[in-house]
Amino acid sequence: MTLNMKTAFMVGVTTLVAAASTLAYAAGGGTGDYKMEHKHWHFNGAFGTYDKAAAQRGYQVYREVCSSCHQLKHLSFRHLGDKGAPFYDEDYKNPNDNPYVKNFAADWQVEDIDSETGDVIDRPGVPADAFPAIYPNDAAARAGNGGGLPPDLSLIVAARNGGADYVYNLLTAYNTKKPDDVELTAGLYYNPVMDGGKISMAPPLNDEGVEYADGTIATVEQMASDVTEFLAWSADPKLEQRKAAGLMTMLYLSILAILLWFSYKRVWKDVEH
Amino acid sequence: MSGHPSTYEPKYAPTKWLDQRLPIVRMGADFMTFPSPRNLNYWYTFGGILTMCLASQIITGIILAMHYVPHVDMAFDSVQRIRRDVPFGWLIQPMHAVGASMFFLAVYVHMFRGLYYGSYKAPREVLWIVGCLIYLAMMATGFLGYTLPWGQMSFWGATVITGFFGAVPVVGESLQQWLLGGYAVDNATLNRFFALHYLLPFVIAGLVGLHVWALHHVGQNNPIGITEKTKKDTLSFHPYYTVKDGFAMVVFMLIFAFFVFYQPDALGHADNYIQADALKTPPHIVPEWYFLPFYAILRAVPDKLAGILLMLGAIVVLFVLPWLDTSRVRSSRFRPVARKFFWIFIFFCFILGWCGAETPDDMVFTVGSKMVDGELKPMGLNFTWLSRIATFYYFAYFLAILPILGLIEKPLARPESITKAVLGDKAHSAAE
Amino acid sequence: MSDTLHNDAHGETVDEGKRDFIYIATGAVAAAGVASLGWPLVAQMGKAADTLAAGSVEIDVSKIAEGQQLKVLWRGKPVFVRHRTAKEITEAENTDAAACPDPQMDNERLIPDTTGKLRPEYLVMIGVCTHFGCIPVGEAGDFDGWYCPCHGSHYDTSGRIRKGPAPKNMEIPEYQYISENVIKVG
Numbered sequence: 101m102t103l104n105m106k107t108a109f110m111v112g113v114t115t116l117v118a119a120a121s122t123l124a125y126a127a128g129g130g131t132g133d134y135k136m137e138h139k140h141w142h143f144n145g146a147f148g149t150y151d152k153a154a155a156q157r158g159y160q161v162y163r164e165v166c167s168s169c170h171q172l173k174h175l176s177f178r179h180l181g182d183k184g185a186p187f188y189d190e191d192y193k194n195p196n197d198n199p200y201v202k203n204f205a206a207d208w209q210v211e212d213i214d215s216e217t218g219d220v221i222d223r224p225g226v227p228a229d230a231f232p233a234i235y236p237n238d239a240a241a242r243a244g245n246g247g248g249l250p251p252d253l254s255l256i257v258a259a260r261n262g263g264a265d266y267v268y269n270l271l272t273a274y275n276t277k278k279p280d281d282v283e284l285t286a287g288l289y290y291n292p293v294m295d296g297g298k299i300s301m302a303p304p305l306n307d308e309g310v311e312y313a314d315g316t317i318a319t320v321e322q323m324a325s326d327v328t329e330f331l332a333w334s335a336d337p338k339l340e341q342r343k344a345a346g347l348m349t350m351l352y353l354s355i356l357a358i359l360l361w362f363s364y365k366r367v368w369k370d371v372e373h
Numbered sequence: 374m375s376g377h378p379s380t381y382e383p384k385y386a387p388t389k390w391l392d393q394r395l396p397i398v399r400m401g402a403d404f405m406t407f408p409s410p411r412n413l414n415y416w417y418t419f420g421g422i423l424t425m426c427l428a429s430q431i432i433t434g435i436i437l438a439m440h441y442v443p444h445v446d447m448a449f450d451s452v453q454r455i456r457r458d459v460p461f462g463w464l465i466q467p468m469h470a471v472g473a474s475m476f477f478l479a480v481y482v483h484m485f486r487g488l489y490y491g492s493y494k495a496p497r498e499v500l501w502i503v504g505c506l507i508y509l510a511m512m513a514t515g516f517l518g519y520t521l522p523w524g525q526m527s528f529w530g531a532t533v534i535t536g537f538f539g540a541v542p543v544v545g546e547s548l549q550q551w552l553l554g555g556y557a558v559d560n561a562t563l564n565r566f567f568a569l570h571y572l573l574p575f576v577i578a579g580l581v582g583l584h585v586w587a588l589h590h591v592g593q594n595n596p597i598g599i600t601e602k603t604k605k606d607t608l609s610f611h612p613y614y615t616v617k618d619g620f621a622m623v624v625f626m627l628i629f630a631f632f633v634f635y636q637p638d639a640l641g642h643a644d645n646y647i648q649a650d651a652l653k654t655p656p657h658i659v660p661e662w663y664f665l666p667f668y669a670i671l672r673a674v675p676d677k678l679a680g681i682l683l684m685l686g687a688i689v690v691l692f693v694l695p696w697l698d699t700s701r702v703r704s705s706r707f708r709p710v711a712r713k714f715f716w717i718f719i720f721f722c723f724i725l726g727w728c729g730a731e732t733p734d735d736m737v738f739t740v741g742s743k744m745v746d747g748e749l750k751p752m753g754l755n756f757t758w759l760s761r762i763a764t765f766y767y768f769a770y771f772l773a774i775l776p777i778l779g780l781i782e783k784p785l786a787r788p789e790s791i792t793k794a795v796l797g798d799k800a801h802s803a804a805e
Numbered sequence: 806m807s808d809t810l811h812n813d814a815h816g817e818t819v820d821e822g823k824r825d826f827i828y829i830a831t832g833a834v835a836a837a838g839v840a841s842l843g844w845p846l847v848a849q850m851g852k853a854a855d856t857l858a859a860g861s862v863e864i865d866v867s868k869i870a871e872g873q874q875l876k877v878l879w880r881g882k883p884v885f886v887r888h889r890t891a892k893e894i895t896e897a898e899n900t901d902a903a904a905c906p907d908p909q910m911d912n913e914r915l916i917p918d919t920t921g922k923l924r925p926e927y928l929v930m931i932g933v934c935t936h937f938g939c940i941p942v943g944e945a946g947d948f949d950g951w952y953c954p955c956h957g958s959h960y961d962t963s964g965r966i967r968k969g970p971a972p973k974n975m976e977i978p979e980y981q982y983i984s985e986n987v988i989k990v991g
Contacts, residue, residue, distance in 0.1 A: 251647075255647075342467075349630045350631070357627065364616045371411065372795050
């Protein structure tokens with residue numbers, strides 16, 4: 101019976117681990133015949149890291165396209181230059197000094213109070229500033245987008261079943277043929293990745309919509325993939341630290357387990373049990 | 374505290390002095406030398422693992438409380454700040470969130486072990502009941518804690534669960550609103566949930582103290598369920614079980630670490646990365662995995678109050694289990710029939726968990742289809758009916774199978790003592 | 806894990822000689838693990854990234870009239886910017902630094918502007934008493950500078966401690982002139 105229970109335990113643990121690993125893929129929404137494309141992301145797997153070049157291009161896509169409606173609520177400019185972030189530079193360990201970060205920050209207008217007059221003013225951002233809100237409030241955001249509320253993008257990859265695949269597919273699935281049973285009212289677009297197939301966001305990406313500095317051809321797929329890489333980082337900026345620490349931890353625990361096993365054998369050597 | 378004669382002898386003047394005034398070193402020494410049955414297997418290491426889980430949750434929890442802000446406008450952002458800006462917050466926050474799941478994983482193994490080996494039977498009824506109280510307190514703590522990140526699942530989970538109280542006849546609504554401190558889940562609710570979530574782990578720690586006290590008073594059960602008779606049947610807790618528990622703990626930590634570092638979100642829900650929105654319910658709300666079986670029992674009944682009573686009953690029945698099981702044999706090792714029913718019980722617990730995660734009207738499997746009101750409907754078993762079958766078995770196991778089986782089952786022959794059982798055929802060679 | 810615990814309950818004493826390599830290695834590795842887990846648990850209480858990045862403050866000193874003082878909050882502490890009068894400057898400059906408990910010349914407490922010139926009329930310092938952190942009152946005390954009401958520390962017109970329990974002069978924050986009349990603290 102002991103054997104049985106041991107087997108049951110092993111089976112249980114294996115099932116749990118396997119179930120957890122596949123859970124992220126389990127649900128993915130979708131309507132009609134649309135099949136979610138599961139991309140191999142650079143950050144997948146135990147040793148995965150962010151593709152910095154892609155994430156840098158992704159920031160450009162965000163800045164030039166998405167940022168007209170979507171905020172990055174949980175990011176500050178300085179985060180862009182943190183370790184593991186798209187614009188990290190070894191020469192600038194303090195992200196506040198990173199010239200890219202400074203330029204990006206200065207590229208945004210941040211609301212502030214004039215300390216002398218008390219007036220509300222706009223000034224160029226500094227690395228310590230959070231990415232500013234696009235709309236003053238939710239009502240204004242809805243009014244500007246035909247009733248739809250553009251969600252915050254800093255957590256979008258974490259906040260959707262399917263994660264990065266969801267975001268990528270959402271951006272690339274606009275040209276899927278609409279099934280007859282989905283009826284669209286004015287201001288709605290067909291997108292099979294959305295629950296119910298309806299989305300208020302017009303197709304945001306067009307070929308050559310941005311001009312990449314590194315010469316990459318800006319196809320819709322390329323831009324979708326790049327911005328997803330960037331948004332994946334923004335949802336989980338500590339992924340690289342975590343995986344690195346994870347490797348060390350797993351190695352350490354394995355060694356300790358082996359040592360404890362031998363200690364156990366040693367202690368119990370002369371004991372029948 | 375423990376029921377075995379103390380062997381501690383203070384050697385030095387200061388330890389002698391202290392021992393006469395507060396025998397705390399003696400207590401620790403007696404704990405470490407506690408005579409434990411020599412045949413405990415790895416299923417008996419989960420007590421130690423659970424102690425580790427509780428300690429880990431309390432430590433990481435106190436740390437998170439240093440950075441968390443229990444206010445509806447800031448709670449969600451403060452959790453993000455912990456993960457992004459607080460030194461090592463990216464490690465400590467997932468440790469706490471995953472730790473809750475690990476705690477429940479361990480407690481379920483611990484409980485199933487108790488069920489299998491009959492650890493609830495005399496003289497361990499109080500030990501078992503205190504354990505059930507710990508489990509209840511854990512459920513409350515887990516639920517309260519899940520509200521704190523103030524995501525969509527937090528908010529709607531809190532709304533649904535506090536809705537249970539609204540089902541109480543007559544006073545239900547006022548009871549629910551008293552609990553919430555308002556008409557709906559809001560800042561008052563979040564604040565008090567935070568206060569209670571901070572309190573309950575220390576209640577659990579106190580209950581664990583009672584649990585261990587009771588354990589040391591009556592002695593540990595063991596895989597054959599035969600009470601130890603002589604010194605030969607036992608081993609000192611240290612070093613024999615410290616090293617065995619230690620090994621099991623580290624193996625458990627490997628699983629724990631796998632989730633913390635590689636799958637920190639796998640046991641949670643994507644919707645909880647969306648800030649709570651009182652105007653929009655997520656399309657598919659489910660509780661954390663460790664509540665799923667109870668959620669399935671709740672939904673198995675079409676009536677609100679009856680569903681809640683049934684769900685409560687599923688926990689209450691655990692409290693009276695020592696008096697439901699009529700068998701005089703503790704361990705299922707010697708109960709061939711009970712053993713089979715036990716594994717079916719485990720199977721149905723998993724089925725209930727599965728049902729809890731699925732939409733009730735979805736089909737488990739289909740057998741053809743049939744025209745209903747001019748529409749072609751698939752025929753087969755849906756999750757509502759599957760959860761009804763599983764719920765029925767859950768209660769039948771406790772209320773019918775265990776009481777009746779104890780009277781009619783013919784147990785296998787049991788060894789006289791642990792030593793006999795351990796040495797068995799080898800008694801010969803061991804003697805040489 | 807004291808040695809006394811090694812006698813097990815029924816006299817099957819554990820031979821101390823068995824505490825060999827494997828036990829020492831296991832114990833050492835486990836201790837190292839506990840120690841390295843301890844570090845994050847302690848370090849988490851340090852300054853968070855957003856606190857470290859907290860912004861700087863810009864002050865237009867030309868807006869402060871002679872004999873007036875501006876108080877600005879920076880990193881949760883008040884920064885005093887005082888436009889000193891000629892009398893105050895003279896007092897500050899003519900004080901024998903050696904006579905102060907924390908000897909410092911007045912010009913050591915100033916930072917040159919964009920042209921490299923010292924501007925003794927503007928004294929910038931963190932307005933926190935170096936004793937136990939209260940905020941001193943201006944134009945008070947035996948030296949016409951600042952006086953801390955909490956425990957009676959007297960500062961002169963250069964913000965140096967002259968009398969009372971405070972051990973050090975009031976601190977000068979990191980700041981610079983970014984234009985003729987604007988200073989940036991931090």
